Amino acid sequence: MSSIFRELGRRSAGSVPGRLLPAAAAVVALILVVATFGTDPTTVAGMVALALAVTTVYSAVEVVNAYEKRALTVFGEYRTLLEPGISFVPPFVSKTYTFDMRTQTIDVPKQEAITRDNSPVTADAVVYIRVMDAKRAFLEVDNYKKAVSDLAQTTLRAVLGDMDLDDTLSEREVINRRINEELDAPTDEWGIRVESVEVRSVKPSRDVEDAMEQQSSAERRRRAMILEAQGQRRSAIETAQGEQQSNVISAQGExxxxxxxxxxxxxxxxxxxxxxxxxxxxxxxxxxxxxxxxxxxxxxxxxxxxxxxxxxxxxxxxxxxxxxxxxxxxxxxxxxxxxxxxxxxxxxxxxxxxxxxxxxxxxxxxxxxxxxxxxxxxxxxxxxxxxxxxx
Structure with missing residues (x-):
């Protein structure tokens, strides 16, 4: 029975109705017991008292994991941050919000942008963040993960629009650094630190890809022709030098x-x-x-x-x-x-x-x-x- 209560409490953590859910479950269990063993007032009162005690203890105890911090509110008022370990809170009237203090990964969805030379591209990225101040992350922003993701999307489009197509395809490190710099200032106010930004792919439109492929093929053919011409030139030089040395040797012999x-x-x-x-x-x-x-x-x-x-x-x-x-x-x-x-x-x-x-x-x-x-x-x-x- 207690394991069921704990699971329900874990799933409903963060809301007052959710914290009262174990009490409702205890009432349901009490009704089942009364229906099974009869309606003796003493038995019913004992079962009610037991259920209330279990629910109260469960609601008053908070177990915080080693990689977490929890913001505690009582009647909607912010009280404190619960550190890892066992903490006791006012039952039934308290509410906690969990913050994972480990490095977290946020996927930035694919974004379409127009480069400075009017070439459409599609790019996506991944942002690595860490909660540095759980209080500010709780009080300054509604949902810090969604906020960071939205801000990264707009920043990615802005950075790509300020660069040429060739630069967007070849200078990934520049894009990463600029997005990171743009995200630092607002996320610091939220108590979030952006550790790194990695652009996973920058893909131009299909027409641009075909044109780039033709250009690349033409460049490879040009290089092949240059190398062939250089080889022929080198061969001709070697042949002429060989003939010259042969003539010199023949003349010396004569x-x-x-x-x-x-x-x-x-x-x-x-x-x-x-x-x-x-x-x-x-x-x-x-x-x-x-x-x-x-x-x-x-x-x-x-x-x-x-x-x-x-x-x-x-x-x-x-x-x-x-x-x-x-x-x-x-x-x-x-x-x-x-x-x-x-x-x-x-x-x-x-x-x-x-x-x-x-x-x-x-x-x-x-x-x-x-x-x-x-x-x-x-x-x-x-x-x-x-x-x-x-x-």
Whole structure:
């Protein structure tokens, strides 16, 4: 029975008739008991007294939850705020109003607004509030939740109407901050604090959405074309740079090949010149030996040799074993002028021969030395024969 009374009291809290409802329920229960057990006056009086006592106690006791505060009025006059716990109030003539002190969520219904650039949009939001002063929330405003919701709706429309369409779609934080600032001043007077405002969605009209989608598609195509053009440009630059480097490398290779060919030609020219010089001296030696041979067959014991032949004999005869022929100024080879030597690279001929054709140049020089040795041996032999014939 008491649980029924408590449930009825909880459902009807906040009104005087509601607080008297448990007494009416007790009377109904009393009537049922009398109809069941008879109409003995003593029994009826006892049951009435019991029902009245239960109803009085139930009406005088208020249990306030930990997250609540309740405003107490007696005969419609504000008395105090009931803190969490058990509180005793005047029975039958008191009335309480419950205020939840936790953070509460208020949904702002969808609002239609016209932006500054005359584009229709639809937006909704959610507001997080908390009751900071239950007395002011009770005395200053009729229904603080409904008041905050209505104020948030009008503020949302005003803020959206003061912005362009693009800003409403991209600057959610600005909208939230402006709504919060607009709600702070009036809600502070009600004892309510707006903790935060979150705009959940801002949706333009269908026509505007189609136009924005076409614009977005055009922008994506433009970016794709730009990226493709940049890629082609980059590819062309890379190709041109590659061809340029290839041409440079080819030109350098051709230059080096030309230089090497020119150096090889110069070396060959110098070697041919040296060989020609050596062959010329060989021819002179041969002619000298022929002259000595003819002189040796003459019956005269005294003869005069030309100076050039004497120098030649001095050059080749000093290599004979036991020869007392003295070295004298002989036949000198012709020298190239400075321009020719620079053109042929004769000053660096030894380095060129060593770097380019060391082995072949060595073989060629060895052949020339062998030929000079053979020529010297022939001269020595002919001189010995001539000397023997003159004796």
């Amino acid at each position: 230059k080096q090949a030309s230089v090497l060919r020119a150096q090889g030609d110069a070396v060959a020219t110098v070697l041919r010149a040296r060989a020609s010089e050596s062959m010329g001296e060989r021819a002179i030696v041969d002619r000298g030996l022929e002259s000595l041979e003819r002189i040796g067959t003459s019956p005269s014991s005294t003869f005069v040799l030309p100076q050039e032949l004497t120098s030649l004999l001095g050059r080749y005869g000093r290599g004979l074993t036991g020869s007392d022929v003295q070295e004298s100024a002989g036949l000198e080879s012709l020298e190239f002028d400075a321009e020719t030597r620079k053109l042929l690279g004769l000053d660096d001929i030894d380095e060129i021969i060593a770097a380019v054709e060391d082995a072949e140049a060595g073989d060629a020089v060895g052949d020339l030395d062998g030929r000079e040795g053979e020529a010297a041996a022939d001269v020595d032999l002919n001189l010995e024969e001539s000397y023997e014939s003159t004796r």
